[in-house]
Amino acid sequence: MNLNELGAITLVLSGATIIFSIIMATVGLPLRSVRNLIRSMVLEVIDLRMGNTGRRAISVRYYRFLLSIWVPLRRFFLSLTGIRNGGLALELSRQSLYVNTGLASLAMLLLVSALMLNDMTNQYVVMHSSSTLSIFYRMTSAWAGASGSLLFWYFLLTLFTAIILYQTRFRLYNRLPLLFLILGVLQLLFIMLLVFFDDAQPFRTFAMPMTSGRGLNPLLLHWAMIIHPPILYVGYVSFAIPFAVFAAAVMSGNMKDDLLAIFRRWGLFSWFFLGFGILLGSKWAYEELGWGGYWAWDPVENASLMPFLLATAFLHSLIVQHHRGMLRFWNLFLITSTYHFCLLGTWITRSGVLQGPHSFAESAIGPPMIIFIGASYVYFLRFLFFKRKVLRPDDQLQSVTSKEGSMLLNNFLMLISVVIILVGVFSPLVPLDCSFNGGLQCFKAEWKPTTYNKLMVPIGLIVLFLMGASPLLAWRKSADVIYARTLRIPLLAGIAATILYGSLYGLFFTSFDGENNSPWGPQILAEIFSVLTVGCGVFLIVGIMQEYHRGIKSRRARLGESFGRAFVQLLLLNKRRYGGYLIHLSVVFLFIGYSGGAFKTTGRLQFHYYRMDVPEGAPYVYYYSGDKAYLDNYIIEARELFLRPHFEPHGNPENPGDMTVSQEAHYRINPRDLLPVYPSDGSDPFAFANKPAPLGDRLIKFTSGFIPDGRMTTERRFYPQIYPYTGEVQKDQNGISARMATSEPDMKSSWSEDLYIQLGAIYDPMRNRNPDLAAMYEFYLYELKRDPRGYEMLFPPSIVADLEYWVNPLVKFIWLGTTLFFFAGLLILLPFGEKREEDVIEEAAEKATAGKPVTGERY
Incomplete structure (x- = not known):
């Protein structure tokens, strides 16, 4: 039995285990829980309208009829199987979920093993990996394709299920029997x-082994892709846990305060990983795609942003529920929406309905997934009606400008944002562009980034202001009551920063010379929003500093601690509050970085290159320019341009299928001195151009974003498209190799702005065409065997190469915010410092149940 057969059998056994768990969970449910599962909103609304109560109610008769059928069936099943009671059935369901975690882990291990062993009989391995890749990128291949990522999602879901079952083994085991059923159904999908779906099966095989794999998508050959998808998936999948616990609690009528610790802990965990995954994706897009940006409102980007916004609202609502006993209705709605939007995100990625750089090919799993998502979402939202009495607040909102009022407004803004993004995502499929020209006419029109920015930037600005104001507001009290004590200094600082920045920003950023960069029309509007963003950011920063100052001052006065110790103890012993302030601070830096987009400028430069002689047998083609261009504060000097081979770690230099053609262009920014075309010592020009910078300069590059001598290098790489049956490069009807082009940009980064460059198209002025230099180079390297005569005759004596550039102000603040978000999130999540509320409850529960056997009475 090979790995693929074992993997397929493992998945079938996993499916059988899940079905068994669902059956046991259903059989073990108390009658009250069964009644909750089969409730009909239509019948209950009819009864409510007609005033039917008690036995006269249509819904009550309906439930009694169904239960009269279910009870004998349940009793017969228990007697047939020899299961003593419902409690034992629930225990079997729980143990089955544990077993399924092992099966899913085995299936994931088998797929990774097939990738490591380069199994050419496995279709997934052939389509997403190759023997030339390093071990790290072979591991990345496990989530690079649709079926592998689906298995990885399933593995994570079973893992998190086992964790929550273990965490709640003492205190929720007998209170939330529906938890097993909900988690089992989620796994069943x-x-x-x-x-059952061919294109989702990771262990499908070919009838005969292929000669070579197609390799990983070249866009995924980036360090961030080793960690970005898993981190994002952890965030996506783990939202199933707070959703399942919350839904089980509401449906079972067990909404106790001790559940808040679980919601908060798992909610923070999922929110942190989803947010950090999104930010890592921005870093990957900025460094790999070569388009000068970090966010394009792509459908898959939006698919991750929507649940993140909903989860942000959910976490803030939990705070209100904890302190005021309010917003329970909001919390059920938000966590239900969050998880189903996570499912919607994976549907968007895999259905093929919407295209983007992250999307997989069209798949047959799209229809069943969207049907499940829609049915599940409607089913669970019904409980907002069924449990409306349980979800009622303990208190009423007393002031709109109180802390709870600001968080409620934040919820509305997050929800509005999600609706806007959702409409934009599906705009290519729905005729939303309507006009009245002799009648109503509607057309499909895809939203552009300017449309999103036009709507989302003002909302984001209000959210940023609320983020700064909310920590300074008080429970129940309006803002005017506490203005002088908490709000005055931050507000004055924010107003002063707005005026100062608005007066001086023209000194730091280049004007557009008439070019319009505003989605609202006049460029000045974009600049006004940027200025207001910085002002709100200063308001928030000063507010956070004020809160820290008061906390430190209080500890020093009460405990006599030093400033440093007071700061550390304040942070560690009150992580949820003061760690949360650090999260807010990271978001401020992100928004400041985003505001720099108002001053972004882009363009194209052209440099003339001449073909140079190379040492006989050299594996590269050498062009040189020496032209200079003047771009505001930058002088850009074009230097060498090479055509050279690039091989993955295990590639064979003799095989064209393993060779990637690199067009490597060298530049110097603000050059200090003149450098020779050829090295004075007669050494190799390629080695001279790629001479490593001194260690000190490389450290400066790593920390500050630029090398002092101004060198910058950008590439375009042309990866071969392999035909798996033969292992050769695919060719068109003219015999030209099929290659996929990718970008390798370079950045000169400072706190004020990034100079971002990318080599563009290359033009042959003598033949008046764009030559296929990649095909020429492959022919020169493998057919002409680097013949000097072929070098002279094949390659154009002169070329014109485009250099695309972007000047991106304040981008470094985005990466600063990303870094702070990561460390602040870890600080809040890691179990040290303050004693967690759930640990206190856990200890109390363990003491209460110590030595007590598990029996059916617990159910």
């Missing part, structure tokens, strides 16, 4: 897709 993915195992059914993995087993």
Whole structure:
């Protein structure tokens, strides 16, 4: 039995285990829980309208009829199987979920093993990996394709299920029996897709082994792709846990205060990983795609942003529920929406309905997934009606400008944002562009980034202001009551920063000379929003500093601690509050970085290059320019341009299928001195151009974003498209190799702005065409065997190469915010410092249940 057969059998066994767990969970449910599962909103609304109560209610008769059928069936099943009671059935369901975690882990291990062993009989391995890749990128291949990522999602879901079952083994085990059923059904969706849909099966095989794999998508050959998808998936998948616990609690009528610790802990965990995954994706897009940006409102980007916004609102609502006993209705709605939007995100990625750089090919799993998502979402939202009495607040909102009022307004803004993004995502499919020209006419029109920015930037500005104001407001009290004590200094600082920055920003950023960069029309509007963003950011920063100052001052006065110790103790012993302030601070830096987009400028430069002689047998083609261009504060000197081979770690230099053609262009920014075309010592020009910078300069590059001598290098790489049956490069009807082009940009980064460059198109002025230099180079390297005569005759004596550039102000603040977000999130999540509330409850529960056997009475 090979790995693929074992993997397929493992998935089938996993499916059978899940079905068994669902059956046991259903059989073990108390009648009250069964009644909650089968409730009909239509019948209950009819009864409510007609005033039917008690036995006269249509819904009550309906439930009694169904239960009269279910009870004998349940009793017969228990007697047939020899299961003593419902408690034992629930225990079997729980143990089955544990077993399924092992099966899913084995299936994931088998897929990774097939990738490591380069199994050419496995279709997934052939389509997403190759023997030339390093071990790290072979591991990356496990989530690079649709079926592999689906299996990885399923593995994570089973893992998190096992963790929550273990965490709640003492205190929720007998209170939330519906938890097993909900988690089992969520797992059932993915195992059914993995087993019954061909394009979702990671262990499908070819009838005969292929000669070579196609390799990883070149866009994924980046360090961030080793960690970005897993981190993002952890965020996506783990939202199933707070959703399942919350839904089980509401449906079972067990909404106790001790559940808040679980919601908060798992909510923070999921929110942190989803947010950090999104930010890592921005870094990947900025460094790899070569388009000068970090966010394009791509459908898959939006698919991750929507649940993140909903989860942000959910976490803030939990704070209100904890302190005021309010917003329970909001919390059920938000966590239900969050998880289903996570499912919607994976549907968008895999259905093929919407295209983007992150999307997989069109798949047959799209229809069943969207049907499940829609049915599940409607089913669970019904409980907002059924449990409206349980979800009522303990208190009423007393002031709109109180802390709870600001968080409620934040919820509305987050929800509005999600609706806007959702409409934009599906705009290519729905005729939303309507006009009245002799009648109503509607057309499909895809939203551009300017449309999103036009709507989302003002909302984001209000959210940023609320983020600064909310920590300074008081529970129940309006803002005017506490203005002098908490709000005055931050507000004055924000107003002063707005005036100062608005007066001086023209000194730091280049004007557009008439070019319009505003989605609202006049460029001045974009600049006004940027100025207001900085002002709100200063307001928030000063507010945070004020809160820290008061906390430190209080500890020093009460405990006599030094400033440093007071700061550390304040942070560690009150992580949820003061760690949360650090999260807010990271968001401020992100917004300041985003505001720099108002001053972004882009363009194209052209440099003339001449073909140079190379040492006989040299593996590269050498062009040189020496032209200079003047771009505001930058002098850009074009230097060498090489055509050279690039091989992955295990590539064979003799095989064209393993060779990637690199067009490597060298530049110097603000050059200090003149450098020779050829090295004075007669050494190799390629080695001279790529001479490593001194260690000190490389450290400066790593920390500050530029090398002092101004060198910059950008590439375009042309990766071969492999035909797996033969292992050769695919060719068109003219015999030209099929290659996929990718970009390798370079950045000169400072706190004020980034100079971002990318080599563009290359033009042959003598033949008046764009030559296929990649095909020429492959022919020169493998057919002409680097013949000097072929070098002279094949390659154009002169070329014109485009250099695309972007000047991106304040981008470094985005990466500063990303870094702070990561460390602040870890600080809040890691179990040290303050004693967690859930640990206190756990200890109390363990003491209360110590030595007590598990029996059916617990259910």
